[in-house]
Amino acid sequence: MPSDVLSKTYSRLHRGWLFFLSIVAVGLLRRWLLSDVSKDRPRVRVGEQDARRPRSGRSKSRESARQSGNAISSPTLSPPQKALASEEELGPSWHFGGRRRWQWMHNGSSPNGWIEFGCNGTLRTTWYPGSWEILPGGKELVASFGKCHHVLALDPAVDPNAPEFFVRERIMRDGSKARDRPGPTSRGRLDMQESINDAP
Structure with missing residues (x-):
């Protein structure tokens, strides 16, 4: 018996x-793996795991601000447009005398x-850079930014002097x-305060 107890205990x-x-x-x-990895990448505090994954459409300045811990609470602007869309690109339905904002x-x-x-289908927004394209027929267009493609249609019921669109x-x-x-x-409402600047 004592040998049984001894073997079970052992x-x-x-x-x-x-x-x-x-x-x-x-x-x-x-600990060893984390010490090697931490030399090459910044430490992430709890709750900021999503900041490590770059999201499509996010500007580099916004991403670097998040990583440095100086995240900006207000939205960052898209890079400035080199040129606005021409009437030929937008078509007569969306031209509105050269206003593009x-x-x-x-x-x-x-x-x-x-x-x-x-120009060339680039879209500048308050939030993210994006793209746009006119749909066949010229009455609707697709504005793509953030996580969505937005199909925009002009609203014929509003005053033609202050055009509006709705997200169809x-x-x-x-x-x-x-x-x-x-x-x-x-x-969306056409920005009537914008100075008219016809693109070539």
Whole structure:
């Protein structure tokens, strides 16, 4: 009997000792790996894991501000347009005498940003750089920025001296289903304060 008890005790101690050694080994390996990796990349505080992954459309200055810990709470502007879109690019329906900047109204009534159509399909916005293209027929266009393609249609019911568009459809860039938002659809109003600058 005492030999049975002794062998069971030895077996338990042996398993416990192996468990303890494996935990210590994993901890040392983790510490070694983290020390080599931390030389090449900045440390990330808890809650900032998403900042390490670059998102498409995010400007480099905004990304570097996040990594340095000096994140800006207000949105950063897209890079300045080299040239605005020409009438030939936009077509007569979207030309409006050379004005290219539209106030963006996410809630359908109050401006919270703007978009501006540049040459060669470049789009400048309050939030992210993007692109645009006229759809066949020339009455609708797709403005792509952030995570969505926004299908914009001119609203014929408003005063032609203060044109507006509405977002007819939002399509997620990654192919996922767009979330349904309660309330009014996003709209845009031509910025009548913008100086007219016809692009060549």
